[in-house]
Amino acid sequence: MEDCIFCKIIKKEIPVDMVYEDKDIMAFLDINPSNKGHTLVMPKKHSKNLLENNEEDLKRLVLAIKKIGNAVMKVTNAEGMNILSNINPIAGQVVFHTHVHITPRYKDDGISFKIQRKAYNEGESKELASKIKSLLK
Ligand code: 5GP
Ligand code: ZN
Numbered sequence: 001m002e003d004c005i006f007c008k009i010i011k012k013e014i015p016v017d018m019v020y021e022d023k024d025i026m027a028f029l030d031i032n033p034s035n036k037g038h039t040l041v042m043p044k045k046h047s048k049n050l051l052e053n054n055e056e057d058l059k060r061l062v063l064a065i066k067k068i069g070n071a072v073m074k075v076t077n078a079e080g081m082n083i084l085s086n087i088n089p090i091a092g093q094v095v096f097h098t099h100v101h102i103t104p105r106y107k108d109d110g111i112s113f114k115i116q117r118k119a120y121n122e123g124e125s126k127e128l129a130s131k132i133k134s135l136l137k
Helices: 005-010 055-076 124-135
Strands: 018-021 025-029 039-043 080-084 100-105
Touching: 005 025, 005 039, 018 055, 025 055, 039 055, 055 080, 055 100
Parallel strands: none
Antiparallel strands: 018 025, 025 039, 039 100, 080 100
16 A cells, blocks of 8 residues: 555565565564564555454464564563554554554563553443454354
8 A cells, every 4th residue: 555654564665674574474673662672563465454454364363473472582681472453543543454463471570551441331341341242144
């Protein structure tokens, strides 16, 4: 896609610190890492977000994440990692080309996912689960 910065990176029009490439997948270090080794993994084929990908695309992506995640973990000596994908601006998506963040984690690294939890009203979770379930049949 013409205006997509990640498509430009994939076409090698913008340089990056690449860590992995095959015919379908590319992975490189985030320019603005939340921890050193923060890596972005993406399908080369343009799509707006993870939910737009087909089964084959997703299989390849998840297998690459596993491989790259293990390598990043080893090289950075991380104690753990967060693997996440933001969908739409409300969830923090800034670049609209499917990508998954692999972020190495350490004790007291200053990254916080502390969130205020919400409570369900009586019967609400059952109803919600049942509505979602019915779409998945
Ligand atoms: P999002 O918020 O869309 O999930 O994440 C986009 C990520 O892409 C951000 O963490 C940002 O730092 C990274 N990013 C944006 N532009 C570039 C770039 O030109 N090169 C690299 N290596 N990373 C980028
Ligand atoms: Zn793109």
